[in-house]
Structure formats: structure tokens, C-alpha cells
Amino acid sequence: MLVTKHQNTIEAAVKANHERAFYSQYPEHPKAYGEDAHAKGVQSYQQLLNKPFKQLLQTGETGWTGEEVSPYTQEVLGVTYPSFPVDDLVKKAITAGQQWGKTPVGERAAVLTETLERIKDYFFDIANATMHTTGQSFMMSFQASGPHANDRALEAIATGYHELQRYPPQVAWEKPMGKFSIKLQKTFRAIPKGVGLVIGCSTFPVWNTLPGVYADLITGNPVIVKPHPRAILPIAIAVSAIQQVLQDNGYDPALCQLAADSSDHLITKELSEHPDVKLIDYTGGSTFGNYIESLPGKTVFTEKAGVNSVLLDSVKDLDAVIQNLAFSVSLYSGQMCTAPQNFFIPETGVRTDNGVVSFNDVVQKFRDAVVGLVNNPKMGAGTLGAVQNEGTLTRAREAQQLGGKVILAGTEVANDEFSKARVFAPTILEVSSADNNIYEKELFGPVVLIIKTKDTPHTIQLARQMARKHGAITCAAYTTDAAVKEKIADEMNSVFTPVSFNLTGFIWVNQHAAFSDFHVTGGNPAGNASFTNQEFIVKRFVWVGNRELIE
Amino acid sequence: MLVTKHQNTIEAAVKANHERAFYSQYPEHPKAYGEDAHAKGVQSYQQLLNKPFKQLLQTGETGWTGEEVSPYTQEVLGVTYPSFPVDDLVKKAITAGQQWGKTPVGERAAVLTETLERIKDYFFDIANATMHTTGQSFMMSFQASGPHANDRALEAIATGYHELQRYPPQVAWEKPMGKFSIKLQKTFRAIPKGVGLVIGCSTFPVWNTLPGVYADLITGNPVIVKPHPRAILPIAIAVSAIQQVLQDNGYDPALCQLAADSSDHLITKELSEHPDVKLIDYTGGSTFGNYIESLPGKTVFTEKAGVNSVLLDSVKDLDAVIQNLAFSVSLYSGQMCTAPQNFFIPETGVRTDNGVVSFNDVVQKFRDAVVGLVNNPKMGAGTLGAVQNEGTLTRAREAQQLGGKVILAGTEVANDEFSKARVFAPTILEVSSADNNIYEKELFGPVVLIIKTKDTPHTIQLARQMARKHGAITCAAYTTDAAVKEKIADEMNSVFTPVSFNLTGFIWVNQHAAFSDFHVTGGNPAGNASFTNQEFIVKRFVWVGNRELIE
The missing domain is CATH 3.40.309.10 (Aldehyde Dehydrogenase; Chain A, domain 2)
Structure with missing residues (x-):
């Protein structure tokens, strides 16, 4: 049913990805989401403050952590997040990945598009949370963490949807040998690489995180989201929305887990070096980024510092x-x-x-x-x-x-x-x-x-x-x-x-539009990956072909 | 003109790549190439022995080297090859790459397909050279180094041709802003990564080398071929054929150079570590392969040892x-x-x-x-x-x-x-x-x-x-x-x-067919690359988008 619901959206996004003309699934103007949405968002954001964030569908926490401070008020947000042992997160991810890796890509794409629709319901909560963790203005918070992030996520879904259907799931291969022929039935499977980890930054906690999350998920990999300890709330809301949709539709919410930590007990290295973590997306400083890139046996996607x-x-x-x-x-x-x-x-x-x-x-x-x-x-x-x-x-x-x-x-x-x-x-x-x-x-x-x-x-x-x-x-x-x-x-x-x-007027070099501008090329020291070219997707899975003789 | 000549071949190969049913551009049976071709091949192979190999369009050699011995006769082949300082090879490659990198991919594809046609003229020379360097039977030598290698090369050309045309070279982007709109002219360029190096092995000196060579060339990169010192002749013939076509059509033959060396003075590490060498394809043992994979700042494609x-x-x-x-x-x-x-x-x-x-x-x-x-x-x-x-x-x-x-x-x-x-x-x-x-x-x-x-x-x-x-x-x-x-x-x-x-009869697990079977998946320790999936191509260039305001 979700497939029917979202098929047009997905196909339009695939087309937009290829054509690279202006395209947007989520309007960037707050008013497009209702006149009272803004006010309601402020309210529901405030209701999140000074209490544990219990919206996640994750259990077995070993503690609660939280240290966010608003750059606008200098006050602590007072939100705490459950913390989990790294091994526990990875094990749950692996278990969740078993079924997901075999789910047809069309079904995955539909479920993931539905998660974006659910995130949309929280755009204003996320905007306020972004504002009071990153210091962005309300408008930038809304656009970057809301519609622009969702558009980038849809872009990743669409690229994955396209790439994973590049080859036929099965094909009859017949080689003429003169008087007879050899017939093989061949099947092609895109095997997910393993557990994904997305390491967020403190300035764009949603925009820089969702592309890796959706690239991992569309290619069949479970993903663990490790936000910056000073900018957890915006992405926690998004992750909880994703988990709700997964659970509502019979998938394991552990496909997308939040791994909050604190600055006095960071778990980023432990997660990154875990042998079962195979994919790492990272946004942040170059020193840590270079360390991430140096890890053996990992497929990594980085956005580091650059000088523009x-x-x-x-x-x-x-x-x-x-x-x-x-x-x-x-x-x-x-x-x-x-x-x-x-x-x-x-x-x-x-x-x-x-x-x-x-x-x-x-x-x-x-x-x-x-x-x-x-x-x-x-x-x-x-x-x-x-x-x-x-x-x-x-x-x-x-x-x-x-x-x-x-x-x-x-x-x-x-x-x-x-x-x-x-x-x-x-x-x-x-x-x-x-x-x-x-x-x-x-x-x-x-x-x-x-x-x-x-x-x-x-x-x-x-x-x-x-x-x-x-x-x-x-x-x-x-x-x-x-x-x-x-x-x-x-x-x-x-x-x-x-x-x-020659940019003048209402367009600035700072802006990169989804479905059209590649964000970071991946070719110079500012990062090795790009939102969203083919490489951003195809490195997350492996084509494997089986053959069987037909007699 | 070459574009017209080869357009159908290239488009058929693109289609075959996607469909993965049986397809072959170069028939695998020697008889398809004429009744006397075999005999002529033996003759022209023998004329190559015991003399310097002067068919390469490379000048400025600092010496001649050669140490091949036939596993069939135990006699030295007596063929010597020009040797060049590593810096000289890299400089010439960079110069040659300037023009090539800007040559439209359709033109590149046509010229490269023409080189395959020229290589075809030497199939029997290459077969005899393969036999007397690798120890393969004549039939395997002919098929693996001839039609099968050419098919694999065409597969790489076709994949590149497809990938590089994935996005429009330019597009008008218009963002509606209510009462007005912002218009940008965007251009998308696939920028080649830099000098490629293909390191060959002693058992399949052509089959394992051509895919990397053609993947580098179709994506706009110049390539240096470093054969195993005990199996140079087969690939030297192929490289000289490529160089002839490049020169005949006004391209710099240094786009594809042979870098022969000797076992007492190997230049593989010096070439691999040269800062301007950006792409490395490698076939051979795991120890050296792991070293190649560990080199910082290189994009590498390896086929190492496995246990089947x-x-x-x-x-x-x-x-x-x-x-x-x-x-x-x-x-x-x-x-x-x-x-x-x-x-x-x-x-x-x-x-x-x-x-x-x-x-x-x-x-x-x-x-x-x-x-x-x-x-x-x-x-x-x-x-x-x-x-x-x-x-x-x-x-x-x-x-x-x-x-x-x-x-x-x-x-x-x-x-x-x-x-x-x-x-x-x-x-x-x-x-x-x-x-x-x-x-x-x-x-x-x-x-x-x-x-x-x-x-x-x-x-x-x-x-x-x-x-x-x-x-x-x-x-x-x-x-x-x-x-x-x-x-x-x-x-x-x-x-x-x-x-x-359940393979029985005239099909064996050893065989991987071009246009259908991925050779090596790239996902386990036997190698990190695959003939020819998208990754084998898209990692060799970088998408870069420019924008200009249209007023």
C-alpha cells in the first residue's frame, strides 16, 4: 500500500536526480505547512524541554545523558537521551538488518518515503530544536533541518532505488555452442555491506545526517545515528519519527537507532572501530575525519573542513x-x-x-x-x-x-x-x-x-x-x-x-539545492563523498551474481 | 567518423551490460577469424622473438629489458622492451591527459572501440605470446587474452559511456520565488582523477589488465601499464595497437604507456607511490595487494588471492x-x-x-x-x-x-x-x-x-x-x-x-562471462573491485557542477 502511495514521488525524484533542474518535494517556506504550524511547533518543542526524551522505540538503556545549551538563551535544554552500550546497539542493528536486507528495494523506498512524511509532521519541532542547539536563525533552522534535509533524504532514496534496480533480479543466459547451447539461470543480488554509522555535527545536525541515514537504509543496511552531544534533539525527533513508521509497518525500529553520548564519555571511536560497523558517514573537523578515513575495512563518507x-x-x-x-x-x-x-x-x-x-x-x-x-x-x-x-x-x-x-x-x-x-x-x-x-x-x-x-x-x-x-x-x-x-x-x-x-540577488554561494547541486565533490581534502552522486550509494552494497545450470 | 562507425557496438554493449544475458562482441572460436589466421599468428609471433620490441610509440628510453621464458620450451623469448624513468612516464601521461580529459565521452568511446578492433588484428600474435609467457594452452591463451579480454574491455567502455552521460552537460535551473524566479545555468563535468596505473600479473597478462586500462581511458584518465616482468609480450602487443590507433586519430599515444621493468629492478612501488598517480588497478598476490590498498590518496582496484x-x-x-x-x-x-x-x-x-x-x-x-x-x-x-x-x-x-x-x-x-x-x-x-x-x-x-x-x-x-x-x-x-x-x-x-x-557439461565454475558475470565481487578479502560494476567506473572521476546566474 505504501508502494502505491509513494510510487509517483519516488519516480519523480529519480527523474529529478537525472535531470538536475529545479525540483523540491518539500516546500521551503514555513507557511506552506499551515498558518498555525509555527506556533504549535514552538509549543510542542517547549514541552520536550527539561525531561527525558522517551519517544524513541529503543529499550534497555543503561543511563540517560544530555548537555545541550541554547546559543540563544544560554540555558540548558534539560532534555536527556537514553544511552546504550555500543555492543548492544550493534547487535540490535545486525538483527534488524537481517529482514531489511532482503526486503525488495521498492518496498524499502516506499517505507522510507513514508518516514519522510512523518518527519514532516515534526518540521516545526525540529526547527525549534535546531535553532536552540545550533544557533541558526529560525528560518535557516526550519529550512535546513526540515524541507531541505528531507529533499536530500529523498534524493538518496531515489538514487538507491535507481541503482539497486540497475540489473535484472534474474535473467536466463543462453550461450550458443554450435549444435547445442548452455543455459544458466542467473540471479543478481545487491547485498548490503553491514551496519552503518552516521556521525553528526553540531551545526547541521539533521541536514548533514539524513543523507547517510537514508543511503544506508535504502541499500538495505541498518544504521546507528551518533549525534554531536551538543545537538541531539533535532535528529532525535527525526529518528523517533523514522522508528514510529518502521514499527507501524512491521519493520524493526532498531533499523535506525540513536546513539547519544556525552562529551565526557564519547562513544564515537568505539562505534567506528567496532568490527561489525562497515559503513561510516562523518561530518566534522578534519583531524577526526582523517582518522575515520584511515580506519581499515570500513567504507567511509566524509565531509571535513575546507577553505572556500x-x-x-x-x-x-x-x-x-x-x-x-x-x-x-x-x-x-x-x-x-x-x-x-x-x-x-x-x-x-x-x-x-x-x-x-x-x-x-x-x-x-x-x-x-x-x-x-x-x-x-x-x-x-x-x-x-x-x-x-x-x-x-x-x-x-x-x-x-x-x-x-x-x-x-x-x-x-x-x-x-x-x-x-x-x-x-x-x-x-x-x-x-x-x-x-x-x-x-x-x-x-x-x-x-x-x-x-x-x-x-x-x-x-x-x-x-x-x-x-x-x-x-x-x-x-x-x-x-x-x-x-x-x-x-x-x-x-x-x-x-x-x-x-556572478551570483547576485537572492541566491548565494552557500546554497546547495537537492536534486541539482552535488554537495562536496569528494575529490579534494574537504571530504571524500558527495550528496548524492552514484558513488554515495553504490559503495554501500555489493553486487553478487549466482548461476544455476538449466538442463 | 569513428563515432558513426562504432555507435551501434557501443550502444549494444551498454544494453548488454544492463540486461546481463549472453552477449559477445568478439567470437571466442579461433576459426571465426579466418582459416589461416592461426598459422599467420604463429609466424608473426616468431618474428617478434630475439629482438627489441620496437612497435611502441614511446621514445626516450633509458635502456632495454626483458627476461621472459616460455613455460613450454624453457627458452628465453629474447624480446626486450624499452624502459623509462618513472617521472618521465608520469609527466608524459599528465601531458597526454590534458586534451583527453576534455574529449567528449562519445568520442573517447569510439576511439577506444577502434583500438579494440586493432587489437583484434593481433589476436593470434597475442595468443602465442600469452601461451609462451603464462603457460596457458593455446585455446585458453587465444580466448582469455583475445576475445574474452576485448569483451571485458568493451564492457568497461560501455559502462563508462553510460555513467559519464548520467547527467546533462548543462541544464537551466529555475527556482520559483513567488513574484519572480531565480535562474541559474548549471554545467556538470566528470573530471578525471589523474594518472592511472595498471599492474599486471604473470598468469593473465591481458585479461586482467585491459579492464583497468579501458576504465581509466573511458573516464578521461591517461594510463600506465606495468606488466609482470615475466609476461610482458602479450600486453605489449595490445598496448602498441592502442597507441597506433590513438596516433592515427590525432591523440597522444602516451595516453597508454607500457612501463616494462625487470625482476632485479622493479618499479612498481615507485610508480604506485608517485604523488601524481591517482588510480591503481592491481592483480596479484595478497601481500602486495594489501600494500597497494594501504596507500594514502589513491583510488585502488584490487584482485588478490582467494580460496574457492x-x-x-x-x-x-x-x-x-x-x-x-x-x-x-x-x-x-x-x-x-x-x-x-x-x-x-x-x-x-x-x-x-x-x-x-x-x-x-x-x-x-x-x-x-x-x-x-x-x-x-x-x-x-x-x-x-x-x-x-x-x-x-x-x-x-x-x-x-x-x-x-x-x-x-x-x-x-x-x-x-x-x-x-x-x-x-x-x-x-x-x-x-x-x-x-x-x-x-x-x-x-x-x-x-x-x-x-x-x-x-x-x-x-x-x-x-x-x-x-x-x-x-x-x-x-x-x-x-x-x-x-x-x-x-x-x-x-x-x-x-x-x-x-549444479554445473555439469561444458560450463565450469572457472568461467566468468563478460556482460553478464561480475568478476570478483569486491566485498571480501579476494579483492576490492569487480569487473565491471558501477563502482569500477565511477570511482575514477569526480562530478563537479558549475553554476552561473542568468539575469
Whole structure:
């Protein structure tokens, strides 16, 4: 019945994946979900606070843990989550996987699509939980953890649905041998690799988690979700919704388990090194990511740190460009993995339709645009959101001591709604191209570096080298010259970095759209995987063919 | 023009890949290539001997090397090959790759298909060269290094052709925003990963090499072929044919270079560890294979050692089964990676349509069938071929001292045509299931172990454990019981091992057919790659998407 219900959705998603034009199953505007949904969501979120989270269909916990603090109120959420021994989680996953691995992919796809529909019912709860764990604004919390995450999940379901039906389940093979022929009945099975583990991060606890979860599940693997201890609630709600649908439809809810832990007793390594954990999806810092990638006998999918560049060569309308970039760097205080950090601007300035604007004038305009945005009472606090943790805030505070020339010193910004919110405006530093000790690393959070280059070829050379050595997830380039555009595309693409050209208005380099944009290419040090190309799916199962002689 | 010429071939191959029914582009019977082709091939092969191999379009060699010895005549072939510094090979590959990486995949596919047509012209030269380097019989040499290898190559071309056209090269993306919409022009590029290296083995120097070569080339990567120093000539002929076609059609022949070396100065590690070598295909022993898999920053495809099992439960016609298995173990003296080694037989015997045959009687029948085959003047020497190297021969000679009960002691077998041929019949040992120190490893060459088990569940348990721990490429199972069949399939598939059921007559477990059978699953220790699933192709390039705002 679920198959009938969701077949059109799944097929449309498969088509969208291939065509890569605009497509979305879950509208991104909150109002699409009802006028009172927002208010109800706030209410039901508040009812979750200061008590154990008992919505999970997991039993046998050995304790309860929880340490989330709202970046907006500085108060503890007071939600606790059951904790389980690693072996117990893995054993339950293995048991649950037995039946699931043999469930036809069409049935799996339908059940999983139904779980997305159930998650949709909790979009506003998840949004509030995201806001008060990550520090994202309400709008970003809603979109990233709600419709955008669900769209990415559906994208993974659809890719799996397509890949697993690539070969016929059985085929008659007949080899002519002259006077007779040999006949074999062949069967092809996509055998799941084993228990999956998805390790979440503190800034995008749902968006970065669901693709791995659904990629594991659609390919027949059970999955264990290990959230960041400071951002559990949003994904706990999603996991409980998934478990409800699984149980309602006769599947073992242990197919998708939550493995909450605490920062003083992290279980990530124990889970990752468990011999029965075969698949690991990871989002987070590079040091731990490199450790994950080094584990023998595991198939791993990582998104790590990168340093994203902006290349300014020539523009039609400088003000429109500057506005766009000021928003890009301010959005969620530079805590998006797609946020630009290094701005390469030639010392000769930027050509515009109204003549060349000098380097210093471009820098001044950019500074003014950031100042104008963050101090705009209607826009500032909402754009910046809050800084997720103290560590990032400390780094942002100390950024002016990194070296170079301080163009704009980051300062606290008031949030009218939440007086204790941890809000900090970007610091902008100007450095020379020789200061690679300053700009050759990720400065996670609200820190922007402007690097003065000789000319655009020099800009390209530096941006390419940065992406090759340190990884990059995005690159924004501005040029009105077709040859330069081609050169930038070629050079950045050669280090597996996508380029967004000439973005102005209501589209920013930070945004990656499901069904169209690959998120992370997987080809440079920023990560080895991509939402959602074929590799993200086909590495999770193994094609095995059996044959039998037909006499 | 080549596109027009080969379009049907390529599209038919894509279709065959998906459908997995019987398909072959290159007929496997020598007679299909003309009545005098064989004789001409012997002649032109002989003209290659005792001189430098100058057919390669590679210049700047720093020396000449060659040490091949015929397993049939024990004479040196006397062919020498140019040798090049590793850096020189890699630099030339990078240069050649620049243009090739941007060549449309349809054009690449056509040129590569044309190279297969050129290789076809040398099938008989390659067959004779294969025979006198590997020790394969003429028929196996012809089929494996000729039509079967070409079919596998075409399979890789077709899979690449399909995968690289998975997404549109460009698409208009339009996001409705209420009163207006945002329009982006998106382009999707499949960026090649970098220089490929294919490391060949001494037993199947063409068959195991071409898939990696063509997978690299179709995905836009240049490739360096590093053959085993004792089996260079067959693949040197193929590489020179590829180079000719590339040059004739205006491409850089350095896209596919031969990197011959000698056993006293191997360059495999230097090549593998070169920072610009990004892709490595490897066939050979597990120790070196594990080293290759451990190299950081490389995408690797391995086929290593495995231990293949035969599971005997119940049969219709025991004699037909025994004949089939006797041939399987004798074919090329067990030097195929698909050859069975461990025979699991219950102590209670094997059920047949004519009653139960006792364990001892089954063993005796198997022994007699092997003796009958190897001593058959029309069949014996031709089936066994020759042992490729002295090491394998020594191991085979010493096999009776491994322990257990010697059922058949391997002996030299005369080859009427080549009196000095290194021909050795299989040794058969009977061991108990407790003798895992004997049977828990690959005994490459003509050695067969019969393991007495308690019953079929015990058989399955042991065979599964072997495959899980030591890898397996094939598994032959005989049962007339549907439930047992399902159990064997489930258990062996769970350790990513394919099962061939109830083969008798002119089809053997050793055979894997292009366009239908996946060769090696990639899921157990016998190797991490598979000819040719999606993973074999998609890991060689990276999808990168660029976007530009349309105003």
C-alpha cells in the first residue's frame, strides 16, 4: 500500500536526480505547512524541554545523558537521551538488518518515503530544536533541518532505488555452442555491506545526517545515528519519527537507532572501530575525519573542513555583488561549510561597467556592506544567527590578532528577542598573498580574509592551490570575461571544486539545492563523498551474481 | 567518423551490460577469424622473438629489458622492451591527459572501440605470446587474452559511456520565488582523477589488465601499464595497437604507456607511490595487494588471492558432476583465480538419484576422473597447460607434505608437442575439518584439498568462514534440495561470494562471462573491485557542477 502511495514521488525524484533542474518535494517556506504550524511547533518543542526524551522505540538503556545549551538563551535544554552500550546497539542493528536486507528495494523506498512524511509532521519541532542547539536563525533552522534535509533524504532514496534496480533480479543466459547451447539461470543480488554509522555535527545536525541515514537504509543496511552531544534533539525527533513508521509497518525500529553520548564519555571511536560497523558517514573537523578515513575495512563518507574562496575579477554591478557577498559571509556567522572565507582581489582593482574600482575601494565597500547588514535592525541578528559554541566565539574574538590589517573588528551584536544570544559580527582582515600562514587554514566562524593578489591569474593560482591542499566545498567567482570564466572553471574544477559565477540577488554561494547541486565533490581534502552522486550509494552494497545450470 | 562507425557496438554493449544475458562482441572460436589466421599468428609471433620490441610509440628510453621464458620450451623469448624513468612516464601521461580529459565521452568511446578492433588484428600474435609467457594452452591463451579480454574491455567502455552521460552537460535551473524566479545555468563535468596505473600479473597478462586500462581511458584518465616482468609480450602487443590507433586519430599515444621493468629492478612501488598517480588497478598476490590498498590518496582496484570452495550436498548424476569438477581443477593447473581448491564433502556421503554414495567412494571417483583426464592423450596436456613458474611447481611438488592423506600425488605429465613443457598434474589431499592450518590458505597451482565435514550445514559454515576470512572469487555448489540451495546462496552471498549451482557439461565454475558475470565481487578479502560494476567506473572521476546566474 505504501508502494502505491509513494510510487509517483519516488519516480519523480529519480527523474529529478537525472535531470538536475529545479525540483523540491518539500516546500521551503514555513507557511506552506499551515498558518498555525509555527506556533504549535514552538509549543510542542517547549514541552520536550527539561525531561527525558522517551519517544524513541529503543529499550534497555543503561543511563540517560544530555548537555545541550541554547546559543540563544544560554540555558540548558534539560532534555536527556537514553544511552546504550555500543555492543548492544550493534547487535540490535545486525538483527534488524537481517529482514531489511532482503526486503525488495521498492518496498524499502516506499517505507522510507513514508518516514519522510512523518518527519514532516515534526518540521516545526525540529526547527525549534535546531535553532536552540545550533544557533541558526529560525528560518535557516526550519529550512535546513526540515524541507531541505528531507529533499536530500529523498534524493538518496531515489538514487538507491535507481541503482539497486540497475540489473535484472534474474535473467536466463543462453550461450550458443554450435549444435547445442548452455543455459544458466542467473540471479543478481545487491547485498548490503553491514551496519552503518552516521556521525553528526553540531551545526547541521539533521541536514548533514539524513543523507547517510537514508543511503544506508535504502541499500538495505541498518544504521546507528551518533549525534554531536551538543545537538541531539533535532535528529532525535527525526529518528523517533523514522522508528514510529518502521514499527507501524512491521519493520524493526532498531533499523535506525540513536546513539547519544556525552562529551565526557564519547562513544564515537568505539562505534567506528567496532568490527561489525562497515559503513561510516562523518561530518566534522578534519583531524577526526582523517582518522575515520584511515580506519581499515570500513567504507567511509566524509565531509571535513575546507577553505572556500571568492575570486573577484570583473563585475557588471559592483554594489549588487558586494551586497551578495556581505550576506554570504554573515549568514549564520560563517558557520556553514559552504561559507566563503578567502577573498582574492587583484591589487589593480576590479573592473566594472562603470570603470575600475580600486582595491581599497572594493574593500571599503565590502566592509560598509557587512557593517550595514549586521547593524540593520530588521536583518542583522536574523542573518547572523548565533555562534554555536564558545570555542568558535573565542576564535572569532581573537581573529584580529591573526595578523594583517584589521578592516573590521568583529563585535557582539544585540538580538532583540534573545538578550543573551551569542551573536558576533564578522571580523575582516586584509592580508598580502605572502601571508599564507594566515589564510592557509579554515577559520571556522565569522572571520573573512581579503587577500591582495597581483592579478587574476595570481588569484586563480592561489585559490586553486588552497583547494588542492586544504580542500574547498564552494568557490564564488565574478568575471565578465568569457575566457577568464573558462580559465577559472577549468582550474578550480581540476582540483574538484565547483564554481558559482556572478551570483547576485537572492541566491548565494552557500546554497546547495537537492536534486541539482552535488554537495562536496569528494575529490579534494574537504571530504571524500558527495550528496548524492552514484558513488554515495553504490559503495554501500555489493553486487553478487549466482548461476544455476538449466538442463 | 569513428563515432558513426562504432555507435551501434557501443550502444549494444551498454544494453548488454544492463540486461546481463549472453552477449559477445568478439567470437571466442579461433576459426571465426579466418582459416589461416592461426598459422599467420604463429609466424608473426616468431618474428617478434630475439629482438627489441620496437612497435611502441614511446621514445626516450633509458635502456632495454626483458627476461621472459616460455613455460613450454624453457627458452628465453629474447624480446626486450624499452624502459623509462618513472617521472618521465608520469609527466608524459599528465601531458597526454590534458586534451583527453576534455574529449567528449562519445568520442573517447569510439576511439577506444577502434583500438579494440586493432587489437583484434593481433589476436593470434597475442595468443602465442600469452601461451609462451603464462603457460596457458593455446585455446585458453587465444580466448582469455583475445576475445574474452576485448569483451571485458568493451564492457568497461560501455559502462563508462553510460555513467559519464548520467547527467546533462548543462541544464537551466529555475527556482520559483513567488513574484519572480531565480535562474541559474548549471554545467556538470566528470573530471578525471589523474594518472592511472595498471599492474599486471604473470598468469593473465591481458585479461586482467585491459579492464583497468579501458576504465581509466573511458573516464578521461591517461594510463600506465606495468606488466609482470615475466609476461610482458602479450600486453605489449595490445598496448602498441592502442597507441597506433590513438596516433592515427590525432591523440597522444602516451595516453597508454607500457612501463616494462625487470625482476632485479622493479618499479612498481615507485610508480604506485608517485604523488601524481591517482588510480591503481592491481592483480596479484595478497601481500602486495594489501600494500597497494594501504596507500594514502589513491583510488585502488584490487584482485588478490582467494580460496574457492566446492560444496557437495546432493546431485542428480554424480559422474557428470565429478567430470565437471575434475576438469575445473585441472584447467591450467589450478592457476586461474576462479579455480576451486577446497572441496567440502560430508562424511555421510553425497545423495544422488541412485542412492547415497559414500564419502570414500566420492573421493575415489574424483581421483579417478582427474587421473583419467590428465592421462588422456587427447585432453591431458592441453587441459593442464604448463605451470607458469618454478615457484608454483615447487609448491605443487611439495604439496603432499602438507599433511592429511595423499589421495593423488601430482606428477609430471608429458606434452607431446613441447617435450620440455613444465606440466604437472594436480595433487589431491584429504584432510579433516580440524586441519584448518592446511586448508585455510590459497595453495596456488595444481593442489586440491578434500575436507571431510560432519554434514552440509557444517560444510556451509566452513566455506562461509573461509570466504569471509581469506576471500573467495567463486564457489561451486551441488544440491538438489531447494532449501539447501537457498541456504548456501544466502550464506555465501552474505560474505560477498557468488555461487554456481549444479554445473555439469561444458560450463565450469572457472568461467566468468563478460556482460553478464561480475568478476570478483569486491566485498571480501579476494579483492576490492569487480569487473565491471558501477563502482569500477565511477570511482575514477569526480562530478563537479558549475553554476552561473542568468539575469
